Amino acid sequence: GQQVMQIPQYQHVQEGEDFTTYCNSSTTLSNIQWYKQRPGGHPVFLIQLVKSGEVKKQKRLTFQFGEAKKNSSLHITATQTTDVGTYFCAGPTGGGSNYKLTFGKGTLLTVNP
């Protein structure tokens, strides 16, 4: 079945440093979504990318969708303590179903103030 792999599993940074997490799918994706889960919280939808090569920005967060639509990245510029949490990517499961997402295992980001 389709797999969505994320690396790294953990990342610890000093406040002000940049952070990137990468997501790779075994199959071509129609879209990719990103979620953030704060410690003790639940995943919250951040963004969806649909087009090949698409780049979207949300303040200090930059999301990219690869040209082949099999990989994606999330880059945070100048991390802050409020960025702490686990970042998940997710893509639709194969078989023509767009309503079931397969989630990566996430990257846990910790920020040292």
Place this chain on the structure above:
Amino acid sequence: DVKVTQSSRYLVKRTGEKVFLECVQDMDHENMFWYRQDPGLGLRLIYFSYDVKMKEKGDIPEGYSVSREKKERFSLILESASTNQTSMYLCASSPWDSYGYTFGSGTRLTVV
């Protein structure tokens, strides 16, 4: 804002009990999902439903069943709770095209 409400934040049950986890969404979403989240294993899909009375198995359906009698409500049932079902259970809903899941706050279930 879309709201997904799970009936309990924390739950402690005994082995062998029948357990019901309830989830209600208020935005008329077609799709609803039950995930469990365990350290190191990420989010694993148990069951999902794309319409009233419709359900499909996810990746780990064994030991679980679901019910969706009304569009806004999706129930997860543990027929006979076991200790390996101790976990965080997350309900989610989305519109038909799955644009952005909205998750509930989760139920941390402990089976003793």
